Amino acid sequence: xxxxxxxxxxxxAVERTLKRMADEILELTGGTDDLVLVGIQRRGVQLADRxxxxxxxxxxxxxxxxxxxxxxxxxxxxTVGPRPVVGRTDLPWELDHRKVVIVDxxxxxxxxxxxxxxxxxxxxRPARIALAVLIDRGGRxxxxxxxxxxxxxxxxxxxxxxxxxxxxxxxxxxxVSRADSA
Amino acid sequence: MSxxxxxxxxxxxxxxAEQIKLILDTAEPFKEISERAIKKVPTLRGSTIVNLxxxxxxxxxxxxxxxxxxxxxxxxxxxxxxxxxxxxxTLVDTARNLEAMRIDMVVIRHGSSGAAQFLAERIxxxxxxxxxxxxxxxxxxxxxLLTLRDHFGGLAGKRVxxxxxxxxxxxxxxNIWGLRKVGAEVAVCGPRSLLPSAIEELGVTVFDHxxxxxxxxxxxxVLRLQIERMTGGYIPSLREYNRVFGVTxxxxxxxxxxxxxxxxxxxxxxxxxxxxxADGDHSVIxxxxxxxxxxxxxxxxxxxxxxxxxxxxxxxxxx
Numbered sequence: 001x002x003x004x005x006x007x008x009x010x011x012x013a014v015e016r017t018l019k020r021m022a023d024e025i026l027e028l029t030g031g032t033d034d035l036v037l038v039g040i041q042r043r044g045v046q047l048a049d050r051x052x053x054x055x056x057x058x059x060x061x062x063x064x065x066x067x068x069x070x071x072x073x074x075x076x077x078x079t080v081g082p083r084p085v086v087g088r089t090d091l092p093w094e095l096d097h098r099k100v101v102i103v104d105x106x107x108x109x110x111x112x113x114x115x116x117x118x119x120x121x122x123x124x125r126p127a128r129i130a131l132a133v134l135i136d137r138g139g140r141x142x143x144x145x146x147x148x149x150x151x152x153x154x155x156x157x158x159x160x161x162x163x164x165x166x167x168x169x170x171x172x173x174x175x176v177s178r179a180d181s182a
Numbered sequence: 183m184s185x186x187x188x189x190x191x192x193x194x195x196x197x198x199a200e201q202i203k204l205i206l207d208t209a210e211p212f213k214e215i216s217e218r219a220i221k222k223v224p225t226l227r228g229s230t231i232v233n234l235x236x237x238x239x240x241x242x243x244x245x246x247x248x249x250x251x252x253x254x255x256x257x258x259x260x261x262x263x264x265x266x267x268x269x270x271x272t273l274v275d276t277a278r279n280l281e282a283m284r285i286d287m288v289v290i291r292h293g294s295s296g297a298a299q300f301l302a303e304r305i306x307x308x309x310x311x312x313x314x315x316x317x318x319x320x321x322x323x324x325x326x327l328l329t330l331r332d333h334f335g336g337l338a339g340k341r342v343x344x345x346x347x348x349x350x351x352x353x354x355x356x357n358i359w360g361l362r363k364v365g366a367e368v369a370v371c372g373p374r375s376l377l378p379s380a381i382e383e384l385g386v387t388v389f390d391h392x393x394x395x396x397x398x399x400x401x402x403x404v405l406r407l408q409i410e411r412m413t414g415g416y417i418p419s420l421r422e423y424n425r426v427f428g429v430t431x432x433x434x435x436x437x438x439x440x441x442x443x444x445x446x447x448x449x450x451x452x453x454x455x456x457x458x459x460a461d462g463d464h465s466v467i468x469x470x471x472x473x474x475x476x477x478x479x480x481x482x483x484x485x486x487x488x489x490x491x492x493x494x495x496x497x498x499x500x501x
Contacts, residue, residue: 069211072223072253072483086211086483122220 008153008161009174014134017150018047021132022054024148028130029099032059036098036126038066040116041087044104046167047134051103066091068102073115095124101148105163107133110144135174137161187484190302190309193318194360202363206328208480209473215252216475226255226486229286234276235312236262236292241447241471242312242322246289249478258285273297277305287485290314295352308485313352321481322446323356325474327364329466330401332473333442338365343395344386345429346405346454349376349416353446357403358384371395372405372427375416392427396434401442404429404455420453430456440464447471 009017029035032055039048045067056062069087102116113131120129132148137155151174155161158179166172187201194202215223231250235243243259250257260280277288287308290298295315302309313319331337342361348354348370361368362385369387370377371394382388389395396402407423417423424430434441443455443465451457460467 072215072225074225086208088211089214118224122218122222124219 004178004180006176006178007173008135008176009151011172014150014172014174017134018050019054021134021148021150022051022058025051025101025130025132026055026059028147029101029128032061032063034098034127036064036066036093036095036100038068038091038100038102038116038120040102040104040112041067041069041071041089043163043165043168044068044102046165047105047163048103049167051132064093066093068116068119070112070115070119073119075111075115089119091123095120095126098124098126100126100129102129102131104131104133105135105165106161107131107136107144107146107149108139108161110140110142113144114142134163135161186487187481189485190298190311191320191481191485192298192302192309192311194320194323194356194363195318197320197360197363199363199365202324202327202360205324205477205480205484206331208484209324209328209476212476212479212483213473215479216472221252222254223252224254225483226250226253229253229255229486230284231255231257231287231289231482232280232285233257233259233312234280234288234290235260236273236290236297237313239291239312241474242291242319245471245474246310246312246321246478248475249482252475253479253482255286255482273301274304277301277307281305281307287482310481310485315352316350316355317352318356318359319352319446320356320360321474321478322353323360324481325470325477326353326357326403326444326446327360328473328477329444329470330361330366330442332469333466334400337361339367341367341369341398341400342403343369343371343389343399343401344403344405345371345392345395346427347376347407347416348372348381348405349378350408351405353403354405358386362386369395369398373417373423392429393433393436396429396437396441399441400439401444402429403444403446406446406448407450407454409450420450424453424456428452428454428456429459431458431462434459434462434464442466444470 037048037052039045048065052063052065067090069089071086130147133146134150136146136149136152160177162175164171164173233243233246247257285307289310289312291312292314295317298309298311298314311320334340344354344357358368369389371389371392443459445467449455449460
């Protein structure tokens with residue numbers, strides 16, 4: 001049971017981290033031409049929105065932002081079942097030949113990203129897909145890594161890492177809840 | 183398998199308003215899948231679903247098959263003709279044999295009211311009622327609700343009149359149960375010979391004149407005159423029926439507001455509905471067909487699902 005909470009990133013630190021990530025996205029993809037940011041529902045979408053704002057502030061170009069709900073691509077329906085209400089996938093443009101950056105809040109086992117890659121493949125064949133995550137908490141179960149990482153943190157499997165965002169949670173920060181070893 | 187709806191979907195009468203809303207809300211994002219170039223998600227990969235149709239059906243069976251394939255399930259279609267049913271095998275024996283082949287779900291249409299429940303009580307697979315006799319046709323009721331909700335933005339307080347052959351209609355019963363649970367007002371209109379006795383006890387208003395129904399309603403759900411079920415003289419003639427109860431352009435033109443037109447199909451054009459109404463600006467008949475696939479995908483998905491609480495925590499743990 002989680003017992004010791006600590007703030008990994010406060011509001012200012014999240015903002016600074018996202019600014020650096022926006023710069024790294026432009027560096028990695030070589031600019032905004034054919035660039036698309038796709039957030040994974042739910043907080044990945046808000047993070048992608050913030051990254052789009054930061055990129056457009058420096059590049060004066062508004063990069064398209066899509067949303068991906070991976071619920072229907074999960075590999076564990078038979079064991080835990082689906083969420084009762086499926087979220088919305090919104091990718092209203094051709095993905096062929098685009099540079100797609102998937103955005104999510106926390107990277108853990110890699111299964112969500114695998115599902116996202118499967119879903120993207122049903123929409124087209126991007127020239128390149130990169131992954132940007134605010135937090136990489138380790139513990140991968142699949143051979144997946146992020147190209148752009150806001151903050152890497154080593155935590156135990158029972159620990160929780162929660163990204164809170166103003167738009168969803170009323171405040172912005174990243175909190176680590178350590179499992180009580182006592 | 184069982185999920186937020188329980189093991190089976192047998193009708194709208196046993197569902198709560200929350201369960202109906204859950205199905206409608208779940209259907210919304212499924213619409214988008216049918217718009218994709220690759221109209222398929224892997225959600226039910228490996229599931230085998232038997233479409234057991236003891237009555238002829240084209241659109242419902244195809245709609246279920248589309249829904250199953252778009253969720254990557256493997257559908258098997260069984261009709262009464264050409265199967266062991268025609269050799270006298272019972273419903274339960276047929277289903278048990280299929281279940282011994284390790285199927286996951288059965289979609290059943292049957293001419294007898296209660297057949298779906300009879301089956302559901304005797305097999306482990308999920309059972310979905312695709313129309314049983316004159317009882318219920320829940321997925322048709324749900325797609326009607328979704329179509330109305332899409333158009334009006336909500337269902338509470340909306341006035342829906344079900345017109346025509348209510349007596350023989352399983353669609354009418356599912357509509358009445360479903361609409362009333364979500365707060366809509368429901369009426370029926372048709373010749374008394376085609377209305378069940380004491381229909382008022384279901385909480386519906388009865389109109390004897392189609393003009394009164396049109397004046398009252400926000401939407402008309404026009405039912406097919408089920409000529410094949412009419413062994414007695416329910417109506418003098420089809421011409422007479424159209425003259426007295428037909429939903430015509432002239433009658434709609436006198437309505438105090440735009441009236442939405444639904445029809446579960448197949449239509450008898452020129453009998454219960456005129457062509458220029460069926461194809462007119464206020465007709466959402468083809469939207470109903472499109473929504474039917476999304477509703478059936480949602481029902482399959484929810485019946486296949488597990489515990490929502492477990493799913494939420496598993497999602498958080500599996501990022």
